[in-house]
Amino acid sequence: MSPSLSCVLRYMINADVINNLPSPKVMVIGDFLLDRYIEGKIERISPEAPIQIFKVQKDSDIRLGGAANVVHNLMTLGARVIALGASGPDDASKKTLQLLSALKKKWGVERLDYKGLVFDRNHHIPVKERMIAHDQQVLRVDKESQDEGYQISSNIENKIIRYCVANIKKADIVILSDYNKGVLTKGLLKKVISLCRRYKKRVLIGPKGRDFTKYRGATAVVPNRSETEEATGIPIIDKTSYKKAAHQMLKNYGLDLVVITLGSKGLYLMDKKGVSASDAARHRDVYDVTGAGDTVLATLGIAFASKLPYQDALHLANLAAGVVVSKVGTATVTREDIIQHHYLKSQHENIKAEHKFKNVKELTGVLSGKKTDGKKVVFTNGCFDLIHSGHIRTLEFARAQGDILVVGLNSDKSVRIIKGRSRPILNQSDRIKVLSAFSAVDYIVLFDQPTPLELIKKLKPDVLVKGADWDEGRIVGADVVRSYGGRIARVPLIPGISTSDIIRKINKSK
Numbered sequence: 001m002s003p004s005l006s007c008v009l010r011y012m013i014n015a016d017v018i019n020n021l022p023s024p025k026v027m028v029i030g031d032f033l034l035d036r037y038i039e040g041k042i043e044r045i046s047p048e049a050p051i052q053i054f055k056v057q058k059d060s061d062i063r064l065g066g067a068a069n070v071v072h073n074l075m076t077l078g079a080r081v082i083a084l085g086a087s088g089p090d091d092a093s094k095k096t097l098q099l100l101s102a103l104k105k106k107w108g109v110e111r112l113d114y115k116g117l118v119f120d121r122n123h124h125i126p127v128k129e130r131m132i133a134h135d136q137q138v139l140r141v142d143k144e145s146q147d148e149g150y151q152i153s154s155n156i157e158n159k160i161i162r163y164c165v166a167n168i169k170k171a172d173i174v175i176l177s178d179y180n181k182g183v184l185t186k187g188l189l190k191k192v193i194s195l196c197r198r199y200k201k202r203v204l205i206g207p208k209g210r211d212f213t214k215y216r217g218a219t220a221v222v223p224n225r226s227e228t229e230e231a232t233g234i235p236i237i238d239k240t241s242y243k244k245a246a247h248q249m250l251k252n253y254g255l256d257l258v259v260i261t262l263g264s265k266g267l268y269l270m271d272k273k274g275v276s277a278s279d280a281a282r283h284r285d286v287y288d289v290t291g292a293g294d295t296v297l298a299t300l301g302i303a304f305a306s307k308l309p310y311q312d313a314l315h316l317a318n319l320a321a322g323v324v325v326s327k328v329g330t331a332t333v334t335r336e337d338i339i340q341h342h343y344l345k346s347q348h349e350n351i352k353a354e355h356k357f358k359n360v361k362e363l364t365g366v367l368s369g370k371k372t373d374g375k376k377v378v379f380t381n382g383c384f385d386l387i388h389s390g391h392i393r394t395l396e397f398a399r400a401q402g403d404i405l406v407v408g409l410n411s412d413k414s415v416r417i418i419k420g421r422s423r424p425i426l427n428q429s430d431r432i433k434v435l436s437a438f439s440a441v442d443y444i445v446l447f448d449q450p451t452p453l454e455l456i457k458k459l460k461p462d463v464l465v466k467g468a469d470w471d472e473g474r475i476v477g478a479d480v481v482r483s484y485g486g487r488i489a490r491v492p493l494i495p496g497i498s499t500s501d502i503i504r505k506i507n508k509s510k
Helices: 003-019 067-076 091-107 154-170 186-198 225-232 239-253 292-305 310-324 335-353 360-372 389-399 412-419 428-436 453-459 478-483 499-509
Strands: 025-030 032-045 052-066 080-087 112-119 127-133 136-143 173-177 202-206 257-261 267-271 276-279 377-382 404-410 443-447 463-467 487-491
Touching: 025 067, 025 154, 025 292, 032 067, 032 080, 032 091, 052 067, 052 091, 052 127, 052 136, 067 080, 067 091, 067 112, 067 173, 067 292, 080 091, 080 154, 091 112, 112 154, 154 186, 173 186, 173 292, 186 202, 202 292, 225 239, 225 257, 239 257, 239 267, 257 292, 267 310, 276 310, 276 389, 292 310, 310 335, 360 377, 360 404, 360 443, 360 453, 377 389, 377 453, 389 404, 389 463, 389 487, 404 412, 404 428, 404 453, 428 443, 443 453, 453 478, 463 478, 478 487
Parallel strands: 025 080, 025 173, 032 127, 080 112, 173 202, 377 404, 377 463, 404 443, 463 487
Antiparallel strands: 032 052, 127 136, 257 267, 267 276
16 A cells, blocks of 8 residues: 555545534533634834834634633534523623524524523623734733632522533533633532433533542543643653543542643543543644634544544544644634645655654664653564554554654564464565554564564663563563663553454455
């Protein structure tokens, strides 16, 4: 398979997955905000003080923010939405209702129900004003009428709960978007999470603040790096730290899973069984990260409601985030946007794939530079003949152990020595091309010997990965890696899945 054909096939498969996503009904409860954008230019410094003069050119662009932005993203991605929260007598509340009404008119009456946005004469929707010059934010002004620590009254809380009770059976998933603006009180959160448990509805939370006890019992929380640090007290500096933080949140708050958004590092997921997945961020020009968390939350909501596997859900959310950060201001993403972004990303990665295959001398030099930069090198090896789910698990597990994944690939000669004359099914050229298509794989190197021992001695990986069916004493190269302070990691196997098993089943069916 040529690299260009590999790119096209991956594009077609992902486009098919995206286009065939259902249109789940999602209940969104949270803090509705408004984002206002004032465009201008800066050309001189004020004579009155050492500050820039912002000259207004366009005033103003008003967009839905906070939980309202989650609603907007869900709708552009094809979901049906039931929106709950609070509005008031202020101009921002009136504008929010106008924008929601416009969405309903655009996408269809059946696509949006915002009757759960309860009127409260004491509530005012916050407005975040951003000054934009040369496609960059230069100043943000927050307008909030409520005092810090404000919360909706028990009367308004009960009205929201009643609307939730009346409609929760219709929802495929519930999203709670917490901006710490007073709507998601501890009492409301406890009642909603309890309802979701009773009706077996997944509840996904965009958290805020240090106190995560208020989210106890939810299905999942989706904190960013700083929110994770604030909630756990663990500085997020590497993979070890965010795994430790995820584990702590799962244990302390009775969650089913945690998804940490890591900005340029992508997304990391861990569930209560210890299963983890990650998806690296794709290269994209970043103009504005405003609302990217809302987009990730909305996309994960649709993905989980559609019962996508973890890896696919993360990949979809990452692609969606890649689109919105390339736009200025609070933005939304469509399925078509994601497909186009994926295709461009696949072309970009395909160019890199041609450079993944290295000989030993080239690779030794490359890894020396990576290690100098503080990168941790992971090594795994195998024939990788007829790729199956066990191979995929191995590659994803191995990639999660460090920064650079090197795959030692048995050459055709080596495979014949250990497997017999009928193997490999795919020649080494084809196997290199298939492995190159995996984003988890950074480099591929061939070896002719029955074992990769000599290769391991030359590359000196920090982590050696092998299947759990191998005792550490039998793992080739384990003693070498441990001798300089490296470690061994064993990947859990999928029972009954191997290339040999697949070949036997094929031969038996003939």
